[in-house]
């Protein structure tokens with residue numbers, strides 16, 4: 042069973058610790074363009090809530106002066122209005138109160154609508170921007186980043202964490218303003234109506250503040266752990282779905298169910314830790330708020346009852362004012378309790394923002410200079426000058442120097458793990474060299490604009506990946522403006538036209554995941570057609586004919602020959618027959634070039650190449666003992682050195 046250290050194994054841990062004030066960054070950096078929407082939201086929220094408070098106030102007025110015997114114009118809330126506005130006739134006063142209450146409901150509805158529009162559009166816009174910016178940043182990171190991270194974890198940042206922001210930006214912010222207005226508004230009204238009784242009603246407020254503070258302190262670290270464990274679950278699921286065929290073939294369903302159970306259980310445990318705190322918090326808050334309500338009821342009720350202030354209280358308390366107090370104190374309970382929920386949402390959003398900005402602030406090993414001049418390819422000469430490179434500490438390539446004149450083909454051969462693919466990755470600048478230089482027509486690949494470098498190269502790899510889309514879309518991928526005729530030409534050159542015509546919808550057939558299943562050789566030829574259409578200056582073929590049968594290989598080889606003509610080409614091949622016509626063959630072993638030259642010359646040398654050739658051509662049954670021992674030593678080294 043894997044024993045990942047749960048807390049420490051967060052891939053964004055290091056970055057998260059560097060992120061300061063993620064929420065401020067979120068609101069100011071991403072929220073700024075949408076200030077109008079959020080202002081509408083805030084202002085409408087204030088008005089909507091203020092209007093919500095009106096009916097209880099007018100009810101108090103009605104009870105005391107219309108249904109009771111107090112003087113209408115002397116009621117505290119009405120003293121704020123000019124005397125001329127107030128009707129004198131009792132019936133008019135009644136209709137006046139009804140009109141104000143009805144008006145406040147109608148206007149309130151309009152403001153609630155505006156408030157929702159404001160906060161929702163603010164939150165959706167920010168979320169959209171953050172999602173696209175994070176994706177954009179992520180896909181530009183160098184390959185090193187991707188080889189060290191699990192896809193599931195990145196998916197969880199891009200989907201779960203970004204979606205988590207919605208809850209806070211929409212509901213949280215919205216509630217924060219609503220609650221502030223409610224609490225301040227009610228406190229103000231209570232003091233205005235009766236300052237002495239207001240002190241009683243608001244007595245629990247400091248207690249609530251302390252209680253909430255303690256809650257926040259306790260729950261904060263829990264949320265960070267929860268976010269990270271969601272990523273773990275995602276990774277496991279994604280990993281298993283990707284390897285479903287192996288799981289079935291190896292009959293390891295139970296084992297994998299166990300592992301999923303394991304990560305899910307850990308998610309459960311971390312989440313439960315947070316839940317345990319949360320479920321105590323809300324009832325606790327309600328209890329404290331309830332105390333305020335009971336106190337108000339006892340003191341106020343006794344006051345109305347005895348017609349004189351109990352204990353230190355002085356003056357009289359009218360029934361209507363008492364009713365307003367009861368209504369308001371009750372209305373105060375929820376906002377108070379909900380402050381915790383807002384803080385809760387804030388904490389979660391903060392944990393998510395930390396992960397999002399952690400990803401955004403990730404710096405790759407490749408420093409991209411956007412102001413660099415574009416690569417100008419003339420003849421297409423490629424030089425490797427004393428190149429050394431290692432993915433991490435261990436050196437993989439050493440003393441790699443060679444020179445490919447424009448238009449020629451260089452083939453890279455050698456045992457697995459010799460570093461052939463690595464040589465090509467350096468050319469594409471998926472990684473940067475540690476020492477030495479790679480030059481194209483005299484320009485160091487590090488000193489030219491990266492997109493222009495990649496544009497000038499066509500890559501056909503071993504994994505001919507197709508995107509879900511039509512055949513034509515897959516061929517025009519990267520050369521989006523190509524005409525249909527050009528696509529057909531490219532497909533013909535790649536020996537793909539005939540089989541495409543035989544597909545159910547020809548060029549419009551959907552392929553890729555969920556699409557029509559193509560054989561390895563067919564996929565490969567679509568990828569070659571893609572490269573033909575791109576018409577690159579330099580062509581990189583990484584075992585382009587690896588998983589196809591001999592007949593298909595012949596077809597592909599024909600299309601490749603056409604493609605490579607007059608173009609600088611790098612080709613890696615296991616089957617030496619496919620590269621024997623290359624102008625130069627470099628034989629790599631253990632990260633060094635051990636032999637170089639054209640086919641005939643290498644055969645004459647009688648070294649590693651000649652022996653590999655002999656085995657593949659069936660001329661000799663087995664490599665000499667010396668080579669086998671070297672291979673065994675190499676294997677042992679890669680096995681002990683770790684993750685290969």
Ligand code: ADP
Nearest residue numbers: 188432437456457458459460461462463679685
């Ligand atoms: P080849 O193409 O000749 O089979 P590679 O260039 O793929 O060889 O690999 C050369 C060495 O680099 C191997 O030992 C391999 O384990 C190591 N290697 C390849 N890719 C990575 C990577 N992303 N991170 C760390 N080591 C790697």
